[in-house]
Structures are given as C-alpha cells and as structure tokens.
Amino acid sequence: MTTYTRTLACRICGAEIPLGPSYVCEECFGPLEITYDYDAIRREVSRERIARGPRTLWRYRALLPDIGGAGSPVVDLGTGCTPLIHAERLGAALGLNRLYIKNDAVNPTYSFKDRAVSVATTAARHFGFDTIACASTGNLANSVAGHAAKAGMKAFVFIPADLEEAKILASSVYEPNVIAVEGNYDDVNRLCTLVADEYGWAFVNINLRPFYAEGAKTLAYEVAEELGWEAPDAFVAPMASGSLLVKIAKGFRDLVRVGLIEPxxxxxxxxQAAGCSPIATAFR
Known part of the structure; x- marks a missing residue:
C-alpha cells in the first residue's frame, strides 16, 4: 500500500524517529512533526485525482499522515468540504471585493476539531489503541466522543469540573466516559499527560498531537481548491493556542511544494475574542 508519510522529526534539532504515538523529542524536548516524501507526492497527486476523491478531508489523503497507506481504513464521519461562502455584503462594508467565510460549523460535531480528530483517531486505530481520549473544554470532547463511537473505541474526555454543562451536552449522545477534574484546563492537561503514560491510552492532543495537528491543514487545501486552486491573499483564523495558524500556513506551503498551486x-x-485574548495581547 502506498504511503507518503515517513517519520517524526523534531522541529528544533531535526532528530528523526519512526512513526508512533510520540510528541516530544527525546534529544532536546522539542515538538515532533510528521515528515513526508514530497517528491513522490508531486509525481502522483494531481488536481484531477483529488477531485475524484471522497467529499471529505480524506480527498487529500496523500498530504495527510496515512500510516497504513492507500486502501487502509480511515475513521471518517464525513468531515470537511464545508461551504466557502462569498460574503458580498460584509465584504462591501469592509471594502473587500472577495471576502469569503469558511463555515466549519457544519462538520459532523459542529467544529473544525473534527478535522484533527479524524486524522488522530485513524492513527490511533492503526497503532492498536482501543481507547481514545482528550483534555477538553467542549468542542474537542464532542469530536473525540463521536469519532470513538464511529471507530468502535472507548472514549474518555477530561474536563475542568466547573465547565458549563452545555459545552459537553453533545458528547453525551455518544456515551463517553467523562472525567471532571478540579482545576483549570492546564491542570486537566497535566493530569492527562500522566494518564497517557500510565494507562497507554491514545490522547489526541498529547501523545498523538503530531497526527492530530496535521488535520487542520485541510482548511488550507479546501480553500485553495474552492477558489479554483488559487491561494487567497490573506486568511484570518480564530486562535486558542495558535497552532491552527501554523498548520494553515503549512497547508498552503504543501500545495506549492507539490505543484497544486502557484507560489x-x-x-x-x-x-481572538476580547474576553480571552492572551496571544493578541502579547503581540500588542
């Protein structure tokens, strides 16, 4: 089976290790990222081939962490290929002729998190995990619960104990195990890191983070395809940790690198919302 996914490489020191549920470099503690055989992708992938693919994010399979290779099963709820809406009146008010809004609220669990979780759950199943988990304050919990149900895996979602009930109401439909943790999100995340090591579970945003993060690139792929295989002049995305911006930028670079769009x-x-804007505040 053809796969263009190669290794995990440290973004800081460049050290490489085989693909697996790892997220931090053992040499320098830097973050790990997926590497690809871009030359092979360039030879094999075309706009026409992508157009013949499924109407989900997996139409870009060659550019995603595809450990099992073409033909191996993926965990796909039907995520992606969401509408790109030409916001003519808003654009006119802002003095922009070509303003578009990408509506990822129509994904299966109603957020862009489905992109990342579809890729991470596919990797988890390939690595032999039977339990998938996450630390979350809402959207990610919903997505993990939904994908676990699709994959026939057990789901554990860890949330701050004071989280509003409405934020995880959608998760309950899939009957995950919900663990409320006293403390804030950072406390929850630290506990999950320990649990991942102790129980050997697949945490999408911890030990599967390199795979999880790659799913966000598909926003860039879709926008370029929907614009007639042309990159936009500018892209505005919401930020929490800021990782979405990094992957969107990488997505456009990927398309240039394999010859699907012009440089x-x-x-x-x-x-960021004014009520929670630590990154925006830091850049002022």
Missing amino acids: KAVRVNGA
Whole structure:
C-alpha cells in the first residue's frame, strides 16, 4: 500500500524517529512533526485525482499522515468540504471585493476539531489503541466522543469540573466516559499527560498531537481548491493556542511544494475574542 508519510522529526534539532504515538523529542524536548516524501507526492497527486476523491478531508489523503497507506481504513464521519461562502455584503462594508467565510460549523460535531480528530483517531486505530481520549473544554470532547463511537473505541474526555454543562451536552449522545477534574484546563492537561503514560491510552492532543495537528491543514487545501486552486491573499483564523495558524500556513506551503498551486505569500492572521485574548495581547 502506498504511503507518503515517513517519520517524526523534531522541529528544533531535526532528530528523526519512526512513526508512533510520540510528541516530544527525546534529544532536546522539542515538538515532533510528521515528515513526508514530497517528491513522490508531486509525481502522483494531481488536481484531477483529488477531485475524484471522497467529499471529505480524506480527498487529500496523500498530504495527510496515512500510516497504513492507500486502501487502509480511515475513521471518517464525513468531515470537511464545508461551504466557502462569498460574503458580498460584509465584504462591501469592509471594502473587500472577495471576502469569503469558511463555515466549519457544519462538520459532523459542529467544529473544525473534527478535522484533527479524524486524522488522530485513524492513527490511533492503526497503532492498536482501543481507547481514545482528550483534555477538553467542549468542542474537542464532542469530536473525540463521536469519532470513538464511529471507530468502535472507548472514549474518555477530561474536563475542568466547573465547565458549563452545555459545552459537553453533545458528547453525551455518544456515551463517553467523562472525567471532571478540579482545576483549570492546564491542570486537566497535566493530569492527562500522566494518564497517557500510565494507562497507554491514545490522547489526541498529547501523545498523538503530531497526527492530530496535521488535520487542520485541510482548511488550507479546501480553500485553495474552492477558489479554483488559487491561494487567497490573506486568511484570518480564530486562535486558542495558535497552532491552527501554523498548520494553515503549512497547508498552503504543501500545495506549492507539490505543484497544486502557484507560489504566493499568504498573510495568515489570527483573531481572538476580547474576553480571552492572551496571544493578541502579547503581540500588542
């Protein structure tokens, strides 16, 4: 089975290790990222081949962490290929002729998290995990619960104990195990790191983070395809940790690297709500 996914490589020191449920470099503690055989992808992938693919994010399978290779099963709820809406009136008010809004609220569990979790759950199943888990404050819990149900895996979602009940109401439909933790999200995340090591569970945003993070690239792929295989001048995305911006930028670079779009300097911008804007505040 053909796969273009190669290794995990440290973003800091460049050390490489085989693909597996790892997220931090043992040499320098830097973050790990997926590497690909871009030359092979360039030879094999075309706009026409992508157009013949499924109407989900897996139409870009060659550019995603595809450990099992073409033909191996993926965990796909039907995520992706969401509408790109030409916001003509809003654009006119802002003085923009071509303003588009990407509506990822129509994904299966109603957020862009489905992109990342579909890729991470597929990797988890390939690595032989029977339990998938996450630390979450809402959207990610919903997505993990939904994908676990699809894959026939057990799901554990860890949340702050004071989280509003409405934020995980959708998760309950899939009957995951919900663990409320006293403390804030950072406390929850630290506990999950310990649990991942102790129980050998697949945490999408911890030991599967390199695979999870790659799913966000498909936002860039879809926007370029929907614009007639052209990159936009600028892209504005919401920020929590800011990782979404990094992967969107990488997505456009990927498309240039494999010859699917012409080179273009895309301005990738992040936005945060005024009530919770630590990154925006730090850049002021």
